[in-house]
Amino acid sequence: MNLDVQLDRISVAYGSVEAVREISLHLPAGKIYGLLGRNGAGKTSLLSVLASFREPTSGKVTIGGKQPFENAKIMQHVSFIYDVDYKDETDKVKAAIQSIARYRPQFDLGYALDLARKFNLPLDKQLKQLSKGMQSAFNVCIGLASRSPITILDEAYLGMDAPSREIFYRELLEDQGRHPRTFILSTHLVSEMDYLFEEVIIIHKGRVVLQDDYESLTSRGVSITGPAAKVDEFIQGMKVLNVQQLGSTKAVMVYGELSEAALSAVLRAGLEIGPISLQDLFIHLTGEEYSA
Numbered sequence: 001m002n003l004d005v006q007l008d009r010i011s012v013a014y015g016s017v018e019a020v021r022e023i024s025l026h027l028p029a030g031k032i033y034g035l036l037g038r039n040g041a042g043k044t045s046l047l048s049v050l051a052s053f054r055e056p057t058s059g060k061v062t063i064g065g066k067q068p069f070e071n072a073k074i075m076q077h078v079s080f081i082y083d084v085d086y087k088d089e090t091d092k093v094k095a096a097i098q099s100i101a102r103y104r105p106q107f108d109l110g111y112a113l114d115l116a117r118k119f120n121l122p123l124d125k126q127l128k129q130l131s132k133g134m135q136s137a138f139n140v141c142i143g144l145a146s147r148s149p150i151t152i153l154d155e156a157y158l159g160m161d162a163p164s165r166e167i168f169y170r171e172l173l174e175d176q177g178r179h180p181r182t183f184i185l186s187t188h189l190v191s192e193m194d195y196l197f198e199e200v201i202i203i204h205k206g207r208v209v210l211q212d213d214y215e216s217l218t219s220r221g222v223s224i225t226g227p228a229a230k231v232d233e234f235i236q237g238m239k240v241l242n243v244q245q246l247g248s249t250k251a252v253m254v255y256g257e258l259s260e261a262a263l264s265a266v267l268r269a270g271l272e273i274g275p276i277s278l279q280d281l282f283i284h285l286t287g288e289e290y291s292a
């Protein structure tokens with residue numbers, strides 16, 4: 001069953017607040033997608049539509065060619081992991097895992113318990129008694145062990161300490177190797193998680209500002225440094241993300257195709273070329289100069 005996700009001109013409005021504005025995306029199945037955006041960019045609103053937690057104000061979502069909203073056949077293949085409020089949840093960790101396993105068709109109970117052990121989750125404690133980071137680790141266990149063909153993790157790491165996040169990232173990659181599926185991960189921890197993503201979607205003020213595979217993205221972004229006049233000559237016609245000048249030396253971050261010929265011309269001119277990180281791209285593409 002091919003569960004490609006297609007969003008056609010999805011908008012989400014809360015009264016007069018337009019959280020998502022006509023977003024169209026095609027997400028072929030089987031990849032790890034990173035969804036990046038600043039606070040309030042519209043990530044959770046978009047993901048809740050994708051997970052059929054809410055209907056869009058306008059536009060259409062299809063998963064495997066079918067509309068998922070109130071469609072149990074499709075929704076059994078989708079897991080949406082988000083920051084759940086467990087303050088009244090008296091189920092114990094092990095019992096909660098067992099009861100979730102009963103209604104998720106691909107759930108692997110053994111793997112869930114193995115993950116719980118790796119995260120040091122106390123199986124006989126009530127969910128409401130877990131610390132914030134442990135509750136997130138519990139959510140991650142459920143998200144990974146569900147093995148849903150479409151697994152959406154909305155800032156799943158909240159409160160998890162660095163060693164636990166490392167376990168999460170390692171398990172994600174290993175389990176994706178064993179059971180390939182679609183992961184959509186929203187995050188603010190761009191530099192920490194970038195190596196996980198096969199494709200990156202950056203949204204800003206409810207709109208997509210960039211969607212590309214990770215390798216092309218980072219190969220297209222470069223910094224060029226050298227005497228200001230020479231740098232200016234080379235960046236003509238390119239999308240400039242950031243400019244820094246110290247005396248007569250200028251460092252410019254640009255984004256776009258740079259041909260082999262252009263690259264060697266830059267080097268012949270004695271300019272320095274360096275890579276830019278996904279975090280740099282994210283910061284500058286969502287800075288105020290790109291505001292809608």
Ligand SMILES: Nc1ncnc2c1ncn2[C@@H]1O[C@H](COP(=O)(O)OP(=O)(O)OP(=O)(O)O)[C@@H](O)[C@H]1O
Pocket residue numbers: 014017018019037038039040041042043044045046
């Ligand atoms: N239930 C709601 N009622 C009114 N406005 C809302 C509601 N939920 C979200 N919004 C608004 O919609 C916009 C997008 O919010 P959303 O939670 O989707 O962003 P986000 O990218 O997930 O943000 P963050 O990274 O801070 O979690 C924001 O302006 C937010 O204030």
